[in-house]
Amino acid sequence: NANRKFHPDDTVIELENHVKIGDGSMQIFAGPCSVESRDQICFIAKSVKESGATILRGGAFKPRTSPYAFQGLGGQGIDLLLEAKKETGLPIVTEIMNITQLPLFEEIDIIQIGARNMQNFELLKEMGRSGKPVLLKRGLANTLEEFLMSAEYIMASGNEKVILCERGIRTFETATRNTLDLSAVPLLKQMSHLPVIVDPSHATGLSKLVKPMAMAAVACGVDGLMIEVHNDPPHALSDGKQSLTPEAFRDVSACVRQLAPLAFHW
Template sequence: MYMFVLKSGADTSTLMEKLKSSSASYKTVDIYGKKVVIVWPDSEAEKINDDSIEISTKVKRPFPLASNEWKKEPTKIKVKDVEIGGEKVVVAAGPCAVENEEQTLTVAKAVKRAGASLLRGGAYKPRTNPYSFQGLGEQGVKILKKASDETGMPVVTEIMDTRDIDVFKTVDMVQIGARNAQNFNLLREVGKLGKPVLLKRGMANTVEEWLQASEYILSESNGNVVLCERGIRTFEKSTRFTLDIGGMIAAKTMTHLPVCADPSHPAGKRELVHSLALASVAAGADMLIIEVHPHPEVALSDSEQQLTPESFEVLMNRIKAVVSALGRKV
């Protein structure tokens, strides 16, 4: 597979004629301020040359846009005024599920005081059991927006269905959950939305499959993707999932995209969340996303893994110590 990075303002009409007259397949994408043409197979791409091409790169990996083979410098994602992928380790925190306005505002104010930069909260909840709490839907998004307005923190929340795209136009960062990590139609539609995306790794996805999933979003000319390791399913039962820190760092060696860790879901128990969060930061995560509830024991979802605001504050102080040792900031 080849990537042609085109010269700024160049006339591409001759190049397009050459591509159309060849037997090559191609896709044109506007991304990171560049016009890029992806061409395959290699045997056909090698024959194509044109004055409009600035850089021609052969990409070996099956996720050309996400690969650091063509984009060497790390990508920094802006969610309003919050930058992910730079010197700062960004923490998103909030309830697993938005239950009501009071609960959400209480948590939002508490996590901001402790140092969180983004507010997370589930409005649409993918639940294994159809009789479990499914979230407040659009009303939940409105509650998150109100909490965002009061605290100044941008919101990240999960979308489950392409039919809800319009609801998410007011959301600052759209999350694709593990169960939808290979919902290719949803990935494309969220890519077209143009907003920053937090893409969780599917619980049975390899690192390469995870990165190929991100390619669906990037190929819609949306380069604002943060990859999130949230634990994979293995034979181990002492934790809810296995947090694949090795896989997370392997991904960082293959891509220019920033990487996030979700210590809450693989922990499954709040007493494990601190250690998994600290290990993720020490390993090089650019972002953490952590579940916090004012009264976890009565939470409508994932009650056993959510931290209290007090525990979250202790964790933030510990994160600051680790981050300082690494020469980064929170």
């Protein structure tokens, strides 16, 4: 059960290499929107690790709005992520879109359920049976109640290892890609015992806004951040506009680490 009433203690998720999510530490998930090549993912992995990232993100199966946009490298992308894991020791998070892909995720540390699949209930039940840590992203137009019910689907099927991710919601505002709902952070921490992270990259769609929103999220008491980083943002195959350069990420990561001890905690 995701409700704090029935489970007062914080859920702490421990990964293979002893990274803990939800224990009061700040975990930084960083990496490209899409895995594009071996050189790209290994270069970014080493760079973000040096700058303080603790988990590597990268999309292999991509939920793109247009069927003509880059759809990801699929199974090959998963293999490249595992090579980057071998080279850096960083645990991996990557998105699953269909349950038939699950056998490819055996060595993946955290399975991501993207915003567009937050209410794919059959997929959520399968995630429950998989027993793997799951990063559940809030749907584009879902309430916190609905978000927690989706977490409940995973937990009711036997898996308590769920991380909640606020990634911005649809509003009338068009200046940003989405509207970051920061009040969701303390509310989710109050309502549930699950770790909560924020993705300021998809929330804003604009690289210049990633640092201020990341710092605001830290002040609100998140357990982690998910940040898109690309070696050459203007030429990224997806989400270049919101991707940080490795240098910009180094600065954000350092500022986040400085601010973290001052954060509000529910």
